[in-house]
Amino acid sequence: MLEQIYRWGSLVFIEIEGGKSASGDLEIQGSKNAALPIIAAAILTKEPVVLAHCPKIQDVYAMIAMLRSIGVNVWWDEDALVIHAEHIRCCKVTEPMAGEIRASVLFLGALLGRCGQAGICMPGGCSIGARPIDFHMSAFSEMGVSVSVTEEEIWCEATTSGAQRVRLPYPSVGATENVILYAVLGSGRIIVDNVAKEPEIQELCRFLRSMGARIRGEGTGRIEIIGVRELHSTVYQLPADRIVFLTYAAVVAATCGNVFLQTYGQCFPAECMYLEKIGCRLRTSSEGIWIWRKDELRSIPYVRTGPYPRFPTDAQSLFLALMTRGNGKSTIEESVFENRFLVVSQLQKMGAEVEVEGQCAYVQGVERLRGASVVATDLRSGAALMVAGTMAEGTTVIDKCHFILRGYEWPVECLQRLGLGARYRCE
Numbered sequence: 001m002l003e004q005i006y007r008w009g010s011l012v013f014i015e016i017e018g019g020k021s022a023s024g025d026l027e028i029q030g031s032k033n034a035a036l037p038i039i040a041a042a043i044l045t046k047e048p049v050v051l052a053h054c055p056k057i058q059d060v061y062a063m064i065a066m067l068r069s070i071g072v073n074v075w076w077d078e079d080a081l082v083i084h085a086e087h088i089r090c091c092k093v094t095e096p097m098a099g100e101i102r103a104s105v106l107f108l109g110a111l112l113g114r115c116g117q118a119g120i121c122m123p124g125g126c127s128i129g130a131r132p133i134d135f136h137m138s139a140f141s142e143m144g145v146s147v148s149v150t151e152e153e154i155w156c157e158a159t160t161s162g163a164q165r166v167r168l169p170y171p172s173v174g175a176t177e178n179v180i181l182y183a184v185l186g187s188g189r190i191i192v193d194n195v196a197k198e199p200e201i202q203e204l205c206r207f208l209r210s211m212g213a214r215i216r217g218e219g220t221g222r223i224e225i226i227g228v229r230e231l232h233s234t235v236y237q238l239p240a241d242r243i244v245f246l247t248y249a250a251v252v253a254a255t256c257g258n259v260f261l262q263t264y265g266q267c268f269p270a271e272c273m274y275l276e277k278i279g280c281r282l283r284t285s286s287e288g289i290w291i292w293r294k295d296e297l298r299s300i301p302y303v304r305t306g307p308y309p310r311f312p313t314d315a316q317s318l319f320l321a322l323m324t325r326g327n328g329k330s331t332i333e334e335s336v337f338e339n340r341f342l343v344v345s346q347l348q349k350m351g352a353e354v355e356v357e358g359q360c361a362y363v364q365g366v367e368r369l370r371g372a373s374v375v376a377t378d379l380r381s382g383a384a385l386m387v388a389g390t391m392a393e394g395t396t397v398i399d400k401c402h403f404i405l406r407g408y409e410w411p412v413e414c415l416q417r418l419g420l421g422a423r424y425r426c427e
């Protein structure tokens with residue numbers, strides 16, 4: 001069923017029947033944003049790499065198609081993805097999927113590291129802003145890579161040994177990952193400043209260290225990498241996805257639910273703090289997190305998204321959806337992407353009171369939302385509409401749900417497992 005939905009994604013709708021309360025338990029899938037750079041990193045060794053708890057989502061399938069297009073063997077062993085890049089047939093990713101997802105840009109760093117040259121067609125991604133790649137390219141140039149960019153493609157070649165210190169103009173997640181992917185193989189030592197501190201960066205570094213890489217400083221603003229001659233095979237378990245955790249936690253908050261979310265020991269303190277602020281109660285165990293809400297859904301007077309450890313931009317539309325039923329006024333400022341309030345017009349169709357001015361959304365909580373026909377415009381707006389649907393009266397029909405399937409494994413089945421009314425509808 002799921003593969004069919006992926007194929008016919010844009011013809012499938014998700015229908016949500018509001019008014020029920022979430023209960024039971026749910027395993028949180030492996031992290032998308034950890035998986036994508038790690039999948040690219042797997043080509044840095046000729047030996048097989050096993051990624052356990054790898055999410056079966058559209059973005060991962062796109063990365064697999066790109067790996068296969070350059071001659072890498074990839075297969076599933078239950079929930080583990082096995083990648084064996086014994087030979088790379090070609091250092092240019094021409095697979096059309098590369099133009100559709102942003103993470104394809106990570107093949108530049110990985111292919112440069114492995115082959116000394118790399119090409120991809122212009123990367124895509126969700127329509128949440130301009131999303132240029134100038135920080136990636138300027139860091140590569142400083143590291144001695146010649147870069148040529150046309151409207152259709154990017155071509156990079158390692159030429160000289162390059163600078164030993166690089167400073168990113170902004171702590172971009174993707175640029176940090178690309179620099180790491182390129183620098184781990186080789187004979188040089190490099191210090192990179194103003195790097196992103198996201199948990200997914202830390203995960204990439206832990207993964208590379210498990211293959212023999214020499215990296216330190218991840219999670220701080222400075223990373224030091226000492227190149228090694230080769231990397232070796234590893235078996236690595238991907239962590240639970242913190243944004244998927246927040247999505248189902250938001251469903252609990254939305255429906256006055258009581259649910260155990262299995263997170264494989266992760267406790268997501270930064271994310272949980274925001275859930276507590278809006279009136280959720282949480283209890284952490286060694287396996288996961290109990291979450292429930294009995295009290296009012298509290299509005300957040302002001303929150304601004306920013307690079308980690310600030311409020312994650314990927315959770316912005318989820319909280320925006322929740323705040324439409326909050327007990328007062330909320331202001332949400334988006335500081336990372338310039339076009340991330342597309343969900344607002346859809347929430348308005350459901351009766352939400354939200355005004356957008358520049359990079360701020362002003363939300364006035366209302367008594368009720370009503371089900372409506374809405375359209376997902378990107379991955380997280382789609383997830384936010386699912387959350388809104390669970391707290392609306394009547395039926396919400398979400399169109400373009402292929403965006404949701406880019407990052408969520410079995411979203412309808414997960415909602416059903418929590419006792420909520422959800423189903424796919426094909427037309």
Ligand code: UD1
Pocket residue numbers: 032033036102103129130131132133134135136137170171172173174175196200313314336337338
């Ligand atoms: C990653 C995440 C995405 C998350 C984002 C911010 C993955 C696969 N995706 O995306 O889910 O929302 O981090 O936490 O991990 N920018 C430039 N030039 C560049 C690079 C970035 O101007 O060369 C800008 C972007 O347009 C954006 C901001 O910097 O406004 C942050 O982008 P970045 O941190 O690079 O995000 P991604 O790696 O694309």
